[in-house]
């Protein structure tokens with residue numbers, strides 16, 4: 625899979641997403657099996673908003689795949705927090721499936737969603753380990769070492785997200801967070817309690833979204 629970014633363009637179909645992101649034939653097949661599973665399970669488990677199902681390739685798959693361009697090519701351990709229906713975690717696991725030693729740890733506290741994620745990893749043949757627990761209860765020993773990347777989408781506003789993930793970030797471990805239109809306000813709110821080294825990049829999937837890269841977040845005492 626090509627690791628530099630796509631031109632935005634039309635991302636409405638599997639074929640278009642595969643072309644835009646330089647996805648290999650094997651990865652595309654894995655993504656197609658995963659998408660079919662999401663669509664099937666979504667009738668009984670709330671994985672993605674029903675109204676977004678027709679746009680699943682752009683709204684969910686491409687949205688997740690864009691994180692690959694910010695993921696170092698040497699990254700092996702990825703920690704995805706609040707994985708839900710596998711966005712971005714399962715998509716990233718598919719994207720790095722051909723990297724020797726790669727493993728994506730999916731932390732999801734909802735048991736039904738965790739069961740879905742296990743089935744999704746099996747069906748897609750993706751290197752993923754599912755932890756049906758809260759992130760607060762996860763330590764480095766559960767991940768087999770320090771993660772290279774911590775990812776999350778729609779888990780919590782930034783101040784809370786940093787409470788949950790900052791202990792993993794820094795010393796080369798980056799946070800890659802898919803954020804909505806209020807990212808600047810979230811950064812302002814988070815700056816009250818955190819000294820943050822971060823950058824935002826526009827999302828390829830919509831003008832209001834962004835990718836937030838956090839290189840370091842250190843807790844500060846309020847004055």
Ligand SMILES: C[S@@+](CC[C@H](N)C(=O)[O-])C[C@H]1O[C@@H](n2cnc3c(N)ncnc32)[C@H](O)[C@@H]1O
Nearest residue numbers: 706707708711731732733734758759777778779
């Ligand atoms: C709004 S969903 C987002 C799911 C997915 N990342 C997405 O964008 O489609 C948030 C998910 O985080 C899970 N979650 C919330 N708090 C959590 C925690 N402290 N530890 C692990 N999972 C958590 C919820 O069960 C839920 O599935």
